Amino acid sequence: MRIATYNVNGVNGHLPVLLRWLRETAPDIVCLQELKAPQEKFPLTAIQEAGYQAVWHGQKSWNGVAILSKVGEPQEIRRVLPGEEEDAPSRYIEARVGGLLVGCLYLPNGNPAPGPKLDYKLDWFRRFQDHAQTLLAQEEPVVLAGDYNVIPTEMDVYRPESWTADALFLPEVREAYRQLLAQGWTDALRTLYPNEKIYTFYDYFRNAFGRNAGLRIDHFLLSPALRNRLKAGGVDRQVRGWEKTSDHAPVWIELENPA
């Protein structure tokens, strides 16, 4: 089973790219972030025509997350983290699908830092850590996929010294990510490729993609039950080179079917 995560940066603005990518790579389950569309403007018909069922949590202008599936209807479990109001920014959605519990997240960016946006990021991160701990205790196969807005290590950024004061790379943010992994989660891409530069984001400025000046900020975290089912993974880097594309590239993993 192939699962992918993709920050589309506008599900309607970048719909042709999304549909082409779905057609060419045919993931079974897809987590989308930054829909940038209200609930009623989600392009459900086009998604269905591409062969997917979907649950989504939209919002006007910003944020927005969705889970798509071609292996059965996703059963929505929640659309905000515990402790958040139902009208909180749409940054999390969770569903049972394909024999997995899938959490799709869009963690706050946090810039400019320091300031209220960094505080909000760290608060959100704490709530997410608490929820992740709860999910682990349920001992079912869980995938937490999405845009974490965290550069975990120096290996994950083209020029670390340029990012030391940035909310994606601050020590307390990286520490929060380390704490999350220490609960027992596996960073799937880094586990498959311990020593390689892997980038999932290239900003639109200064020909970042052409210079391979990227960041690794989109991650797949796997619960212990899934660690031994991880077969392969990668970044669909070519998609970042298409016309009218997102600033993120899709990331995917391949899981062995359960015994």
Add this chain to the structure above:
DNA sequence: ATGACTGGTGTGACCAGA
């Protein structure tokens, strides 16, 4: 230290992203 791009909103001298 700043700005370069981009989408969405709305037609801003906008905001926000990473």
